Amino acid sequence: MDHEQNEDDRGKNLPPPADLQRKLSEQRNRPIFLEYRIPTMTEDMARNAFLSFVNSKCCYGNKAAGELVIQDLKQLTVYRYRLETFHESRLSEWTFQPFTNNLVDGPQNGASPRLWDIKVQAPPMFQDDTKKFRVPHSSLVKMRCVTGSGARHRAKQQKRCQMRSGTGRKRKNKVFEFVSEHQLNFPGELLSKVNGENVFKDENILVYPIIDFPIPQISLASQRAIMEHNAAFTTSSRILQQRQTIELIPITEVHYLYAGKTYLYYVYGLENKVYALDYPERYCCGCTII
Structure with a gap:
């Protein structure tokens, strides 16, 4: 803790020095465009994915899934953009404990380092983490009145207490996500739960x-995300690392015929998850459908 810090700043997030972010960002890795192929969906794959989906539902019969006739497979692509900003904030505050004649690491041992100059072991990137640690050379011994009323009573209750300046370091991962527009009768939030x-x-x-x-x-989403994250964190915390990715999420719209009627379901993500708008064999068996 910088010993010249204003007492009013205690308990607040302290911004890092203005030149710290610039020094950290001088070296850069080049962005990578990865080779990829759009996964091909066959009738057998679409049928097997649907059977697995139906078998996982206690209120669905599997006869329709086994006997349906696939009429059309429409393969579609949706792009998902993500920006992750791993940032660190530091908070300074006093802690108190009874004084027991132990050694006091105070200003007599040297000036306290600035909050952002204290070395702390880095956690794995993009994983939330909170740590508390002591600020070197920041301890003081002071008198304070604990309880009681009247000058005589107060004098008896005075104790010597050790004040130690401490700080908390909090590292959090903030995520911005955007999925490109699609003309599908499909809940967009499901696309956040699959791989592309x-x-x-x-x-x-x-x-x-x-x-x-x-x-x-996608380009507009990237510009908006970076602007929002940088504006939110550069004045109150230090950005440790940013990662932006683009994923292609395959979606197949499956039209099928069963008992003279047409139905529709979707197979999506690399896991071949299924979303069905309707299913001809749904029964109530006392279970909860999720």
Whole structure:
């Protein structure tokens, strides 16, 4: 803790020095466009994915899934953009404990380091982490009145207490996510729960906006995300690392015929998850459908 710090700043997030972020971001890795192929969906794959989905539902009969006639497979692609910003904030506050004649690491041993100069072991990137640690040379011994009323009573209750300046370091991963527009009767939030084919990766202390991706919505999302994250964190915390990725999420729209009627379901993600708009053999068996 900088011993010249204003007492009013205790208990607040302290911004890092202005030049710290610039020094950390001087070295950069080049963004990578990855080779990929759009997974091909066959009738057998679509049927097997649907059977697995139906068998996982206690209120679905599997006869329709086994006897359906697939009429059409429409393969579609959706792009998912993500920006992750791993940032660190530091908070300074006093802690108190009874004084027991132990050695006091106070200003007599030297000046306290600035909050952001204290070395702390780095956790794995993009994983939330909170640590508390002592600030060297910040301890003091002071008198304070604990309880009681009246000067005589107060004098008896006075104790010597050791004040030690401490700080907390909190590292959190903030995620911005955007999925490109699609004309599907499909809940968009489901796409956040599956894997896609990686097509682009950029990881640096600070990343630059994407400006030349073939899907303009993705480039605009990258520009907006980086602007929002940098504005939110550069004045109150230190950005340790940013990572932006683009994934291609395969979606297959399956039209099928059963008992003279047409139905529809979707197979999506590399895991071949299924979302069914309707199913001809749904029964109530006292279970909860999720």
